[in-house]
Amino acid sequence: MSHDVIAIDGPSASGKSTVARKVAERLGRVYVDSGALYRSIAWKAMSTGCEAGNPAGIVAALGVMNVECVVVNRAVRYRVDGYEPAAEIRTEQVSGYVSAVAAVPEVRAAVTKWLRGMTKFGPLVMEGRDIGTVVFPDARAKFYLDASPEERARRRSVELAAPGGQADVTRVMSALADRDRRDRGRKTAPLAVAGDARVIDTTGLGIDQVVEAILYRVSEVTACL
Ligand code: DC
Secondary structure: OOEEEEEEEOOOOOOHHHHHHHHHHHHOOEEEEHHHHHHHHHHHHHHOOOOOOOHHHHHHHHHOOOEEEEEEOOEEEEEEOOEOOOHHHHOHHHHHHHHHHHOOHHHHHHHHHHHHHHHHHOOEEEEEOOHHHHHOOOEEEEEEEEOOHHHHHHHHHHHHOOOOOOOOHHHHHHHHHHHHHHHHHOOOOOOOOOOOOEEEEOOOOOHHHHHHHHHHHHHHHHHOO
């Protein structure tokens, strides 16, 4: 029997967080943002003064972290040493630092184990980079969302812009390209399309269209069980 997990992978700003959250809501499943777990670990390691270029230091910092995964309103939240970081994990500094943390094999092994353990919370919608390829290769349904670099940079700039302002799209596009390169190029569990994933190019599609496409595919897969 496959794990009752819907895996949604893809690069940054491909629309996967918004879509995954909505799919989980529509299906009454628990939503898991695996990137937020990498970010929480990165934030804590960074706040202890550990350099991104020091994998042994990152592993040592992870070794003394107490990470708890709890469900609040049908979404998994992360507490590190009793504190739940929120806005802190979305800063530019953490976004720059997290790819180095996510490339450390010991960090990936620990996170993969925590993510697999979340099936105890019930049926899941989990988003990330390696959910369909590594974490749950037997997931019930797998999706890979993508969008053109221009569209992804446009979306991310809107998210980053201060109210009434506009973030620099060219700079955002180059930061996204850097992260893609690191996510796709790392040795352990790089960002890749699972052979059995349904690829959806979200460029030019609205959130609801993507959500409906996923729900339709999930109903097809479920009908075959
Ligand atoms: O989705 P995000 O941008 O919040 O992810 C943060 C970082 O974690 C990003 O560098 C990719 C990495 N990540 C990963 O390697 N594997 C996952 N399953 C999820 C995120």
